[in-house]
Amino acid sequence: xxxxxxxxxxxxxxxxxxxxxxxxxxxxxxxxxxxxxxxxxxxxxxxxxxxxxxxxxxxxxxxxxxxxxxxxxxxxxxxxxxxxxxxxxxxxxxxxxxxxxxxxxxxxxxxxxxxxxxxxxxxxxxxxxxxxxxxxxxxxxxxxxxxxxxxxxxxxxxxxxxxxxxxxxxxxxxxxxxxxxxxxxxxxxxxxxxxxxxxxxxxxxxxxxxxxxxxxxxxxxxxxxxxxxxxxxxxxxxxxxxxxxxxxxxxxxxxxxxxxxxxxxxxxxxxxxxxxxxxxxxxxxxxxxxxxxxxxxxxxxxxxxxxxxxxxxxxxxxxxxxxxxxxxxxxxxxxxxxxxxxxxxxxxxxxx
Amino acid sequence: xxxxxxxxxxxxxxxxxxxxxxxxxxxxxxxxxxxxxxxxxxxxxxxxxxxxxxxxxxxxxxxxxxxxxxxxxxxxxxxxxxxxxxxxxxxxxxxxxxxxxxxxxxxxxxxxxxxxxxxxxxxxxxxxxxxxxxxxxxxxxxxxxxxxxxxxxxxxxxxxxxxxxxxxxxxxxxxxxxxxxxxxxxxxxxxxxxxxxxxxxxxxxxxxxxxxxxxxxxxxxxxxxxxxxxxxxxxxxxxxxxxxxxxxxxxxxxxxxxxxxxxxxxxxxxxxxxxxxxxxxxxxxxxxxxxxxxxxxxxxxxxxxxxxxxxxxxxxxxxxxxxxxxxxxxxxxxxxxxxxxxxxxxxxxxxx
DNA sequence: TTGAAAGCGCTACCAC
DNA sequence: GTGGTAGCGCTTTCAA
Numbered sequence: 026x027x028x029x030x031x032x033x034x035x036x037x038x039x040x041x042x043x044x045x046x047x048x049x050x051x052x053x054x055x056x057x058x059x060x061x062x063x064x065x066x067x068x069x070x071x072x073x074x075x076x077x078x079x080x081x082x083x084x085x086x087x088x089x090x091x092x093x094x095x096x097x098x099x100x101x102x103x104x105x106x107x108x109x110x111x112x113x114x115x116x117x118x119x120x121x122x123x124x125x126x127x128x129x130x131x132x133x134x135x136x137x138x139x140x141x142x143x144x145x146x147x148x149x150x151x152x153x154x155x156x157x158x159x160x161x162x163x164x165x166x167x168x169x170x171x172x173x174x175x176x177x178x179x180x181x182x183x184x185x186x187x188x189x190x191x192x193x194x195x196x197x198x199x200x201x202x203x204x205x206x207x208x209x210x211x212x213x214x215x216x217x218x219x220x221x222x223x224x225x226x227x228x229x230x231x232x233x234x235x236x237x238x239x240x241x242x243x244x245x246x247x248x249x250x251x252x253x254x255x256x257x258x259x260x261x262x263x264x265x266x267x268x269x270x271x272x273x274x275x276x277x278x279x280x281x282x283x284x285x286x287x288x289x290x291x292x293x294x295x296x297x298x299x300x301x302x303x304x305x306x307x308x309x310x311x312x313x314x315x316x317x318x319x320x321x322x323x324x325x326x327x328x329x330x331x332x333x334x335x336x337x338x339x340x341x342x343x344x345x346x347x348x349x350x351x352x353x354x355x356x357x358x359x360x361x362x363x364x365x366x367x368x369x370x371x372x373x374x375x376x377x
Numbered sequence: 378x379x380x381x382x383x384x385x386x387x388x389x390x391x392x393x394x395x396x397x398x399x400x401x402x403x404x405x406x407x408x409x410x411x412x413x414x415x416x417x418x419x420x421x422x423x424x425x426x427x428x429x430x431x432x433x434x435x436x437x438x439x440x441x442x443x444x445x446x447x448x449x450x451x452x453x454x455x456x457x458x459x460x461x462x463x464x465x466x467x468x469x470x471x472x473x474x475x476x477x478x479x480x481x482x483x484x485x486x487x488x489x490x491x492x493x494x495x496x497x498x499x500x501x502x503x504x505x506x507x508x509x510x511x512x513x514x515x516x517x518x519x520x521x522x523x524x525x526x527x528x529x530x531x532x533x534x535x536x537x538x539x540x541x542x543x544x545x546x547x548x549x550x551x552x553x554x555x556x557x558x559x560x561x562x563x564x565x566x567x568x569x570x571x572x573x574x575x576x577x578x579x580x581x582x583x584x585x586x587x588x589x590x591x592x593x594x595x596x597x598x599x600x601x602x603x604x605x606x607x608x609x610x611x612x613x614x615x616x617x618x619x620x621x622x623x624x625x626x627x628x629x630x631x632x633x634x635x636x637x638x639x640x641x642x643x644x645x646x647x648x649x650x651x652x653x654x655x656x657x658x659x660x661x662x663x664x665x666x667x668x669x670x671x672x673x674x675x676x677x678x679x680x681x682x683x684x685x686x687x688x689x690x691x692x693x694x695x696x697x698x699x700x701x702x703x704x705x706x707x708x709x710x711x712x713x714x715x716x717x718x719x720x721x722x723x724x725x726x727x728x729x
Numbered sequence: 730t731t732g733a734a735a736g737c738g739c740t741a742c743c744a745c
Numbered sequence: 746g747t748g749g750t751a752g753c754g755c756t757t758t759c760a761a
Contacts, residue, residue, distance in 0.1 A: 040451065041509075041531055043738060054748045059740065067746060084531035089507040090442040090453075091738035094753050099392065101442075103487070103508075112473035114466065114669075121464035124490055133504060135455070136488040138476055152485060155441040156455075157393075179393055179436035263669075296673050317466075318670040321648050395754055406732045411756065419730060443754035447737050 042083035051079035062087050104344065105135045105153040107146065107163040112138075115289065115314060115333060116164070119186065122337025123162055130345065132159070141227060143167035154181060160344045162186050162337075168229060170195075182347040186340040188231045189357065196347070198340040198358045202232045202313075205329040205362035206239025209285050209311040212327075212364060214247045218283040218309060218374045222255040222273050224266055224295060225287030233258065236287045236313060255281050266294025267301075274302055282308060282374035289314035296322065296369075309372040311364075320367055327370025330363045394435035403431040414439050454484045456696065457505040459498065459515040462490045467641065467666060467685060468516070471538065474689025475514055482697060484511070493579060495519035506533060512696045514538050514689075520581060522547075534699040538692040540583045541709065548699070550692040550710045554584045554665075557681040557714035558591025561637050561663040564679075564716060566599045570635040570661060570726045574607040574625050576618055576647060577639030585610065588639045588665060607633050618646025619653075626654055634660060634726035641666035648674065648721075663722040672719055679722025682715045 044062070048055045053072055060068050061076040068076075079085070093101055106123050108116035120136060127134050135158060137149050146166045150173065153161060160182035171192030173183065185197035213221050223240045226233045237256070244251055255273070260266045266286070274280050284299075286292040292312030299305045305324065312319075312328045319326035339358055364370075396414070400407045405424055412420050413428040420428075431437070445453055458475050460468035472488060479486050487505060491497050498518045502525065505513060512534035523544030525535065537549035565573050575592045578585045589608070596603055609621045618638070626632050636651075638644040644664030651657045657676065664671075664680045671678035691710055716722075 045738080055738095056740085056748055057746090060747085063740085069746065072747085081527075084527040086503075086506050086528070086531075088509060088738055090509060091446055091753090092740070094443055094446060094737095094755090095739045095741080097740095097753060110473065111463070111476065112466075112470050114464075114469070117466070117469035118464050120469075120488070121462065121490060124463065124488070128489075133487050133489060133501075133508075135485055136472070136476070137480075137485060138473060149485075151438075154438050156485075157440060157442060175433075175436040176438070179438075293669055293673075296670070300673060316670055317645055318648070318668055318674065321645075321652060321674050322670065323675040397754080407754095408732055408756085409730090412731090415756085421730065424731085440754055443737090444756070445737090446739090446753095447755045447757075449737060449756095 041088075042085045044085070044087070046083055047076065047079045047085050050083065051075040100159050100348070101157050102132045103135055103156070103158045104132055104341075105137075105149075105158040105161045105163075107137055107139055107149055107153075107161060107165075109164050109166070110138045110140060111136060113289070114316070115187075115331075118333035119164070119337045119340075122334045123341050126338060126341030126345065139164070139166040141166045141230065147172065150176070159348050160184070162340050162344055164188055165190070182344060184340050184344040184347070186336060194355045196343045196355050196357070198336055198343060198360065200232075200331045200336065200362050201359050202235035202362070203239035203242070205313060205331070205364075206236040206285070206287075207243045208362070208364045209313070209329050209370070210240050210243035211247075212366075212370060213283045213285065213309055213311060214243065214249070216283075216309065216371065216373050219249050220252070220255065220279070220281045220374075221249075221283045221285055222257070222270075222281035223285050223287065224256075224260055224269055224273075224291050225258045226260060226291065228258050233287055240285055254279070260291050260294070263290055263294040263297065266291040267298045268294075270295045270298035271302065274298065274304060274308060283370075283372075284308060284310050286310065286312040288312075289316065292316075292326070292328070296326065305369070306372065307375055309370055309374075311370040315365065319365075322367075322369070324369045324372070325367025327367050328365050330365050332360055332363075335360055393440075394437045396437070396439070398435055399428065399431045399437050402435065403427040452511050452700070453509050455487055455508070455510045456484055456693075457487045457489075457501075457510045457513045457515075459489055459491055459501055459505075459513060459517075461516050461518070462492060463488060464490075465641070466668070467539075467683075470685035471516070471689045471692075474686045475693050478690060478693030478697065491516070491518040493518045493582065499524065502528070511700050512536070514692050514696055516540055517542070534696060536692050536696040536699070538688060546707045548695045548707050548709070550688055550695060550712065552584075552683045552688065552714050553711050554587035554714070555591035555594070557665060557683070557716075558588040558637070558639075559595045560714070560716045561665070561681050561722070562592050562595035563599075564718075564722060565635045565637065565661055565663060566595065566601065568635075568661065568723065568725050571601050572604070572607065572631070572633045572726075573601075573635045573637055574609070574622075574633035575637050575639065576608075576612055576621055576625075576643050577610045578612055578643065580610050585639055592637055606631070612643050612646070615642055615646040615649065618643040619650045620646075622647045622650035623654065626650060626656060626660060635722075635724075636660060636662050638662065638664040640664075641668065644668075644678070644680070648678065657721070658724065659727050661722055661724040661726075663716075667717065671717075674719075674721070676721045676724070677719025679719050680717050682717050684712055684715075687712055 044058045048058045139145050164187045169192040173193045257269045286295045315328045315330040396410045400410045413425050489501050516539045521544040525545045612618045638647045667680045667682040
């Protein structure tokens, strides 16, 4: 408990005035305060005035959680966004897009990063359900989300983004990763590349697997043998990707003439390796995910761009449709990626 | 209301089973359910077992808001992060750092972007206070935060980040922007530059003003006249910055030989302009804020780097100290920036 | 060990 | 117009 300071009554930290305190100070009933606070017009101006003064004097702020409880309101005005890592531009862009949709509905967003850890996902879903969020947009870290089934049956609304749900029927908005990988690989093949390396993140990540499948399908379709030595996965940081790329680009006849990088973090590492080895203009590079400075590199970075804003917008729209009562069967929306040519991907294979 | 599906009772969307439902199904009293749910050991194994089964059958999830309400718990386990734009790498990095601190304490983070709009700030503070967040970390959009005084007196805990509070006594963790600008400008001056342009964001933003003051102080200190034509502010996007830079770098004798860009968004625009004009190796560029790809540009981008992770960590630590009862006077921590040389800032002035 | 009653801050319903 | 009473989902007494 604190001492009064500067003549103002100071409540213990965290304790705020209640409606009853306001009613007592204004000399009216609790219900009258409620009416004034909620903007009902059936209050005599003089009483309303007294209440307003008491509200100001006590810095009274209505407790929305209590209000929601009593109202039995099905809505808390909060949605949860469970993303991979909000400091990564992909998750950050997604979050911003979700926030814009929430904002338009006067809702707020509870955010968390899962870091590809299934356990964190379980923990956070449980936490947010306990807080009675109106819905969840989630980029799952787990391989199987059947643990959600009971909650979904009990009314939990969840929309998957970037990755498909497994083990539970739910809406999703994803990018056509396989198609994007096919586009990138075909592009390199069309320039004459035959030794194309694929460097990517954890194989436990669906998008990573899909991109690999696309890469392999394109090679097969072109009649090019798959060389397992040209595929490296499990790369979680630029440093790891750089090291892997340097290992591959050893100058031997077996070295790849082009690299397809499966994720933004990997692309950075590969670009660094090419720079270090002086091969930026000799070895072609196409990355998945765009960057703010990609066009300013030399050569400019060729990428498969995902429309992150659209991904977030459509996921949020789907979630709000559910919140507003849409009970149609789960829907899987797929957004097409786009190949953006800037130079690094248009390098022809080196003559030997 | 939905029809029962698959034999399971389906509640109307949003309506979840309550403790009473569980008690009824298990054939015990409400209080016994409460005991089991809260892990109290004073329940007969057989009863506990019955309760657990009912919990599972109904997908019961304790309502944390109701629990908090009754407990009179001063803590909701939620902190608010009011940043500028979570899709910008600066805010995104900050958010991630805050989240890490919250996570260590099993708290979650409510996030919102203010977009430099004071009105949004007011709206969101009001919203989050109504939701009884335990505290707020905020990067203010408003010029004056005296509107917060009453809430702060009533126990609201708020820590300012990146920008100092005005009109209210509160903790802050900021970067020494003026010092960073002095470092950047001195660096350019030491290479012989005398016509150094300064391009920046809105002058309503404190960091923007501070950086300008540092720029001007360094020039004055070096005995270099300030040329108002070399200062352009109000640049909010890369496009605006690019256009402004192209206007300045018109090839005349009055054109600057170096540019100091006051923010990441501006730096992108200036770098584009230099590229477009073929001046990347002729005109020096130092930017405020670092980028993931900055080292890969040609020349590498010289920047004033802010330790975003530390900024967030210290802000969160300060906030939690307050939440845990620290009542010492407000504290203003200032974090030193660092000049990172990569090439673009080490270009000597062109001979005329 | 178990449960009935009261009440957290607020609003719905019904009297006055 | 105004105010009492009941009760949202839960926990805290305190009896049994």
